[in-house]
Amino acid sequence: MLRMEIALFLVLAFIACIYFSAGRKNTPLHKTFSLLLLTALVHLALDSVTVYTVHHLEAVPGVLNDAVHRLFLGSMVLVIYLFYQYIAILVEEETGKPRRLDRPAGIFLAVAELGNFLLPISYTVTPDGNYSSGPYMLVPYGAVAFYLLLCAGLLAVNRRQIDKKKKSVIGIALTIEFVVCILQGLKHTWLISGMGITLMTLSFYLTLENPDILRAELTEQKMSMLYLKSQVNPHFLYNTLDTIRIQAQLNGDKTVADLLMRLVDFFRLSVKVDRQMVALDDELELLEAYMDLMCSRYPDLRCVYDIDPDLGGMQVPNFILQPIVENSLLHGLKNKGYRGEVRISAQAASGQRMEILVCDTGSGFAEGKKAAIDQMLLNFSKQPAKLEGSSIGILNVQKRIKLLCDREYGLSYTENPAGGVTAHLLLPMKEDVQ
Amino acid sequence: MKKLRVLLVDDEIMIREGFKRLFDWEAHDCAVVSEAADGMEALAQIDTLRPDIVIMDINIPIMNGLKVIQLSRIKHPGTAFVIVSGYDDFSYCREALRLQITDYILKPVNYEEFGACIDNLKISLFERRVAAAAPEKQEERTISGITKFLQAHLAEEISLSVLAEQFHLNPQYISQLFKSEIGVNFLAYLTNIRMEKAKKLLLSTSLSITEIAQQCGYGDYRVFTKVFKKTEGSTPSQYRRDFLEDTGAAAR
Structure with missing residues (x-):
């Protein structure tokens, strides 16, 4: 016993x-x-x-x-x-x-x-x-x-x-x-x-x-x-912002009015897209609104676009560029006091593919950080679901590209010879709506 | 050209004030004659004032903007309706188009770009006048000759001097003619008809953006895309896809 x-x-x-x-x-x-x-x-x-x-x-x-x-x-x-x-x-x-x-x-x-x-x-x-x-x-x-x-x-x-x-x-x-x-x-x-x-x-x-x-x-x-938080009626939000914008312009403050206009644009675009896949043009429009706002907050920040217009209609997963650029700003350029440049370029690649590059002149990867990020992006599916943290954005982008396009596409990072990092987004070149 | 009379309809006073004071109506030969804050008021104002242009919000008290347009359309076929709405929703847009509104713009309104909307409106009013007038009388008028010539030669490089040579007239005089007959300057008119053609081609053909740009007189499709975006609020490919998606959804 x-x-x-x-x-x-x-x-x-x-x-x-x-x-x-x-x-x-x-x-x-x-x-x-x-x-x-x-x-x-x-x-x-x-x-x-x-x-x-x-x-x-x-x-x-x-x-x-x-x-x-x-x-x-x-x-x-x-x-x-x-x-x-x-x-x-x-x-x-x-x-x-x-x-x-x-x-x-x-x-x-x-x-x-x-x-x-x-x-x-x-x-x-x-x-x-x-x-x-x-x-x-x-x-x-x-x-x-x-x-x-x-x-x-x-x-x-x-x-x-x-x-x-x-x-x-x-x-x-x-x-x-x-x-x-x-x-x-x-x-x-x-x-x-x-x-x-x-x-x-x-x-x-x-x-x-x-x-x-x-x-x-x-x-x-x-x-x-989080879901509840996002349920604030977006129309209320940007209608109110618009009223404030008009008041500012009536008061003669054109700068404030223009900033508010871009903010309204950003909100409107980000609530509008409920599709999984959107045209690259739509993605770029959202990104432009975001970058305009960031650039006016940080006057030494510059943003350069070099987009092949023929790619404008290509279907890409929704909301993939802004998190990447935000990451470049928060982990690269922020360390340089937001003095520098983000260059976004899109070009066709071999075999019905295209590549979007987000290149920044920021501080680059800290010691060992590059390997950690590479590892995380490589083993994206094994990563636990996180709700916050610095890598949630890019991990999310990686997951959605792999899911919505195919395993051969995705996100990777390289270090620039002149400093800063470049994010490479490899995507399929397909134009059909479905 | 006589001044166009404008009625502003929006339930928010700030939006009306913004329109009234932040857009240069004078420069566009327009005058705001009255305002309305709800559907009933708007209906009454349209009946008594007979404005040329009604700037109309959709989401207004008592009676919504689309209903007001529907009711006024029959009584006042000459009135141009411009819908200004925060409802970034294509179903509204589709219903509005069925009511033959002149234009549909989204809040927030960029007052600098609103001028292009007024120009388009004048051009469509002009075209309506041309269509309504007797054809034999039209033949004699210089402006209709010029607009016909422009329509036929859209793919080519056209300027005031080209027109001057073609019609044996002074370029200054032609410029004046556009201002007095249509109410817009030559370049605005040319851009308008180029964009109209582009929209037609985008929706009815499967030509590439580059080819469409060429047919509409833009050698560089980058310039074309930029101009299109500015006037239509979306890029050519977005415009085409939105339409395809919408008709696809309607067919389902």
């Missing part, structure tokens, strides 16, 4: 390792679960010890045996109490109703612990194995019955407000513990209480506390926030 206890201890220890190594917020729910994990570990360790001592009654001094048994069942009551706490907090978070049963639960815990250490204990020896018995056994059964009833009650009263997944998890955990206790009650020699505790903890961990699930939920939340 000892082997099972050791195995359960190792399983839970492994889970605790994963759980504590994943950084998470300090919510009451997570705090309770951490405490639960630690107490369950102590409980399982004591479980192993008692399984040994109860089978070596002659070798182990009676006092020591009593002590570990009392500690063992004391920790079990505590674990069950923490289970109740965990479920109560979960229900509170779901329903928004404050917990009202904390006081009776706490009082019961104190009474149970007191009983555990005061009630007399005895040992029953059978051919199948030994087990502890006596009046003190009232404590664990009483505690399990009391707290399971509380949990079941909480679940029943708030069943409508609780998320389906959480409801089923709590239900399953309670059923497991209930069945295990019944079996233990019928077959005293089985000594399987530790299994019940482990399985309950495991079911909570796998469904509610799993770091991967938590991370996915966090990402989803963030995504929907």
